[in-house]
Amino acid sequence: MKNVSIYKTVLPESTFFADLLASTSAYNEFTGKYKSSLHCPACSEKSLSSFGFNEFEPFTLTPFGYTLNFKFEVKEIKSTLINQVLNKEIEKRQENGETVTRNKKMEMKEGILTYLATKAIAQEHFIHAHYHAKEELLLIDTSGDFYLARILNFLREKLGSLKTTTLHVDDVSNGLTQNVRQCLESDLGLGFAGFSFGQKIVLENSDKDKASFTGDYELSSVLDLIQQNYRIVKTSLYRDGLEFTLDESLKISGIKLSEVLKNQLEEQIVDEFGDDEQVDMREFKKSQALLEQHTQVELLVGISNSLVDFFSQLNAAEAA
Structure with missing residues (x-):
């Protein structure tokens, strides 16, 4: 663990997540195993990312409570590459006498991003959310806003609601x-x-x-x-x-x-x-x-x- 984001919150007992995974599982005849729809799926050709529980160990019991183990598959496409392709396409269209409006640029950018996604290889990232039951603290081993938002939104969706307070003191x-x-x-x-x-x-x-x-x-x-x-x-x-x-x-x-x-x-x-x-x-x-x-x-x-x-x-x- 190199970086951490800490929240004051109350989570249910680990049995909640065990039951949740069991209720969303189905038998896969090809693999001969049960697989939950909440496990991280493979990132599809046109998608930029996928997210879910780590299939091999969704959660683990710990001396202080439990750890939820999440997996991300993310295609990291640099904005410089997107802009480079976009600028070339805009220049080509303008040479042909076409007026490229702001809305058109946004549309073109989305198309370029979708195209580049089909060529990119997804990288795996494993994020752990440690829940300390006695202190009612959730420690997520990342400071990345993208990962934090996906995990917290997932928990809110599955729990129905989730109140989190970031540890903070003025001055x-x-x-x-x-x-x-x-x-x-x-x-x-x-x-x-x-x-x-x-x-x-x-x-x-x-x-x-x-x-x-x-x-x-x-x-x-x-x-x-x-x-x-x-x-x-x-x-x-x-x-x-x-x-x-x-x-x-x-x-x-x-x-x-x-x-x-x-x-x-x-x-x-x-x-x-x-x-x-x-x-x-x-x-x-x-x-x-x-x-x-x-x-x-x-x-x-x-x-x-x-x-x-x-x-x-x-x-x-x-x-x-």
């Missing part, structure tokens, strides 16, 4: 900036609520001028900019063996487990499999990946709740 940038300023002016180590600052920090002023620091940056330079009314808009943070980037909208990206934590998790898997020399490495790697995934979810739930609490308290203190 995250101000909170980060004031915290760093206070730490540096008081000669305290950078950090808050158990979080340590990482090797990246981006500041911006009211004119949208940006200053970026990476690696072993000079803290005095950061303080100088803050004193010149620059504010922190993005920074890398670290806590509990998880490193990530946080921006001013409270969006988390660039998620990475520390090597120390990864080694600890690998040792757990080794202990589970024991000393059997006939270990199936595919099963070993699968178990390792699942443990890392579940650990990331649990850590992200705690981290996101801590971030919301910290910045909410800062805002309340400033408003008092």
